[in-house]
Amino acid sequence: MSGVLEGFTVIFVVIALGYMLARLGVLGDHGQFVLSRLVFFVATPALLFVTMATSDLAVILSPTLAVAGVSALVVGSIYLLISKLMLKRATPEATIGGLASSYVNAANLGIPIAVYVLGDATFVAPLLLFQIMIYSPLALTILDISTMGKKASLRSILIAPFKNPIVLAGGLGLALSITGLELPEALMQPFELVAGTAVPGALLAFGLSLYGTRVLQKGISPRRDVALATGLKMILQPVLGYLLARLLGVEGHELFAITVVSALPTAQNVFVFASRYNRGVVMARDTAFVTTLLSIPAIALVTALLA
Template sequence: MEGIVLGFVTVAAVIAVGALSAHLGVLGAEAQAVLARTAFFIGSPALLMTTVADADVGDVISGGLVATAAGVAVAAVLYVVAARWVWRRRGADLVVGALCSSYVNAGNLGLPIAAYVLGDAAYVAPTLLLQLLVLQPLALGLLEGGAPGRSSSLGAVLGRALSNPITVGTLLGLLMSVTGWRLPEIVAAPVGLVADLAVPAMLLAYGVALRLGPRLGGQDPAAEVTVVVALKVVVQPVVVWVAATALGLDGATVLAVTVCSALPTAQNVFVIATRYGRRPSLARDTVLLSTVASTASIAGVVALLG
């Protein structure tokens, strides 16, 4: 439980700094946009490159990956069906909602929780790389395609996804992981320094948005936000647990993939939503509420399966 407390307290503290800075007038709405763009175009590509480079790609080729993918797919599809027919969402709005429902905070929460609670940070690798190499590039390609004058063909979507700075950083990291090649120290040092700003920039931007943005729940139907949070912290881990058990995975792996799937919505979903101007309030509310709700969800998973 120490890892859970450490991860959540760290995230909450940095968000609080952003909110306090906005309250005191140190940071304004323009600072939120600058921080979000900095995280998206500069910090995140460097962070993802270094993170994926250090991951063992062999960990991804496992039954845990199948179970993790099942949870992501079920949560995203259920949201799309509900949002399409109940709230009449379309296009990019569906993409952001699906990300809110299924994209977990595998980085700044998943890594410490995997290390401290599960005993091995490698347990988060299937979730991390599935999101970075499949879910995120696909979502970014679709969001780019939603812009006026952009083609929505499969080739165009893939081309935009592969040219996105976050995807490029991820692919470079994967290449480094597969080949074992590493950046020269004179290059790695500044890249690492830039990578270190990604998560703080995301969290500070989120804190500013909490203080200066519309009140919680002010722009989205409460029922929709509730459904998204429930899909994220209840439905997704249940589906992953069922899939992992059905695949006959060992107890430690079942616990690991279920805990990882119960993590809250990642802050970079808010950064992405802000970057494309598509439902940032839904992303903001989901990140906040799922972070609170996931503490109980993760504690329940550990108590039942640990």
């Protein structure tokens, strides 16, 4: 449990710092907007490029990758269908909600928990690979196309993924990893330096967004959407991850690790994506906040049952 508490403490302290920056007006009226765009267009692409370029694909390609991919896609698709058919949400909002219900906080929370609770950071590597190279590009492409409006054409739809900095950076990093090419240290260090701002930047932007608002505020927050995303994220995804792992014959500590990773909360990246497209921002913020709080007892329960 000490690892769980340590990981969450780090997150809450940085979020609180962002809140205080907003309260004191240090970054001005547009600080959250500018910081979110910096994280989306610069820091996150650098982080994905470095992560993919230095990844050992032999380690990453494991049963955890299949479980992470299938469970996230299934849960996200369930939310998308319910949101479109029953809640009558537009495609951009439904897409953000799908991410909020299934996009795991694998970096800034998953890594410390993997180290301190699971004993090995590589347990979150397959999930990072899936989210970086498959899930993010898929969701961002849908967001790009669905927010084009009448300007959408076959050409614009086809080139949309190649205009997104996150997709491009992840693809270039993966290409380096596959080919075995290594950039000179003098070229890699600037990317590594900028990449180091992605996680704290996303957390600070999230903290900035909390100032002057109340989570789940009546009339402002789409509570039904948040409740649906939270239930899918904190109940269905861990259960589905456990069942899929058992179906693949995974047992023991690896089964425990997969279930813990599936029980991680919504990533703050979803809030950054929502802010970039200005769609579903409150929903993404509130879901990330609620699932982060609920994941503490959720991971403790998984630990008690499977550790």
